[in-house]
Amino acid sequence: MKKILETIKRKWAEYILEIIVIVIGILGAFMLNNWNEAKKQEAIQVQVLRDIKSDLTECRVELEKISKAHQNQIYLFNGLVHNLENVRSYVDTLDIAFGNLPLWGSPYLTITSYNNLKSSKGMDIITNDDLKKKLVALHESMFAYITGDLEKAEWSLSETIVRPMFLKKFEFIEYFKATPLNYNALLSDVEFINILKFTIATRENSLSSVLQALQAVKGVLPEIDTEIKKYAN
Numbered sequence: 001m002k003k004i005l006e007t008i009k010r011k012w013a014e015y016i017l018e019i020i021v022i023v024i025g026i027l028g029a030f031m032l033n034n035w036n037e038a039k040k041q042e043a044i045q046v047q048v049l050r051d052i053k054s055d056l057t058e059c060r061v062e063l064e065k066i067s068k069a070h071q072n073q074i075y076l077f078n079g080l081v082h083n084l085e086n087v088r089s090y091v092d093t094l095d096i097a098f099g100n101l102p103l104w105g106s107p108y109l110t111i112t113s114y115n116n117l118k119s120s121k122g123m124d125i126i127t128n129d130d131l132k133k134k135l136v137a138l139h140e141s142m143f144a145y146i147t148g149d150l151e152k153a154e155w156s157l158s159e160t161i162v163r164p165m166f167l168k169k170f171e172f173i174e175y176f177k178a179t180p181l182n183y184n185a186l187l188s189d190v191e192f193i194n195i196l197k198f199t200i201a202t203r204e205n206s207l208s209s210v211l212q213a214l215q216a217v218k219g220v221l222p223e224i225d226t227e228i229k230k231y232a233n
Contacts, residue, residue, distance in 0.1 A: 041125070042231040043231075044121065044125055045125050045126060045127065045227075045231060046228055046231050048113070048117055048121065048125055048126065049126070049224050049227055049228050050228060051113035051116075052113045052114055052117070052135065052224065053221060053224045053225070053228070054113070055110040055111060055112060055113045055114065056138075056217050056220065056221060056224070057221070058110040059109045059110055059111075059143075059213075059217055060214065060217045060218065060221070062107050062108060062109060062110075063107060063109075063210055063213055063214040063217065064214060065105070066105040066106075066107045066210050067207060067210045067211055067214060069104075069105035070104075070105060070203050070204075070206055070207040070210065071207060073100050073103075073104070073105075073203055074200055074203050074204060074207065076096065076097035076100055077097060077100070077101075077196055077199060077200045077203070078200060079094075079097060080094065080097045080098070080196060081193065081196055081197060081200070084186060084187055084192075084193055084196075085193065087187055090180070090183040092179070095173065095177050095178060095179050096176060096177055098170055098177075098178045098179065098180060099172075099173065099174070099175065099176045099177035099178040100176055101162055101166050101170075101178070101196075101199070102158055102162050102163045102166045103158075103175070103176070104154045104158065104203065104206075106151060106154070107146055107147065107210065109143050109146070109147060111139055111143060114135065114139045123135075123136065126227075128223075128227055131220070131223050131224065131227055134216070134219075134220050134223070135220065137216075138213070138216050138217065138220060142209070142212065142213040142216060143213060145209060146206075146209055146210060146213060150205070150206050150209055153202060153205075153206075154202065154206065157198070157199065157202055161195055161198075162195060162199060165192065165195060166178070169181055169182070169186070169189075169192065
């Protein structure tokens with residue numbers, strides 16, 4: 001025992017140095033492991049953001065297309081109301097407006113990457129809380145409303161009111177083109193004009209929501225780019 005104590009006294013500095021080296025090695029390995037794990041998470045986040053950006057770019061194109069379709073129909077239908085209420089004579093160019101009556105633009109929004117993120121890695125992989133909130137609001141609120149409630153309203157209007165009326169009062173020529181069976185009767189058809197005005201109001205409501213979502217998409221895309229650049233280097 002005495003020999004052991006004497007050895008410790010003589011070599012204590014050497015033992016302490018060895019302990020320090022071991023501790024530093026353990027801490028270094030731990031820090032390196034954490035650094036590697038952080039880099040892996042950053043790489044996953046960058047790929048997730050790139051996938052979502054790709055989907056949102058497609059959504060932007062789709063929303064722009066649908067907004068133009070809505071604006072065109074609103075213009076055509078307002079022209080019909082003006083013609084009918086002012087007792088204007090029939091011209092065959094009106095057939096395009098009549099042919100649009102039972103139709104509407106349905107947006108097909110690409111949200112695969114967002115749904116995959118929710119079901120697998122979870123939203124916490126995105127570290128920017130403000131960006132995360134905007135993406136959730138965009139997908140869960142705006143997109144859900146457009147493809148859910150608005151689409152149901154348009155479908156219900158078409159199937160229960162517009163399409164039955166259309167089949168009774170118009171001769172179908174081709175998609176986006178139809179001619180009235182009795183144009184003069186439409187001039188005094190209060191029910192038809194009311195349906196036309198209600199269709200315009202429904203389309204205007206859809207257009208407003210589409211434009212709001214489009215603005216949100218255009219706003220969030222640069223923010224995604226900024227976040228990607230932060231971690232991609």
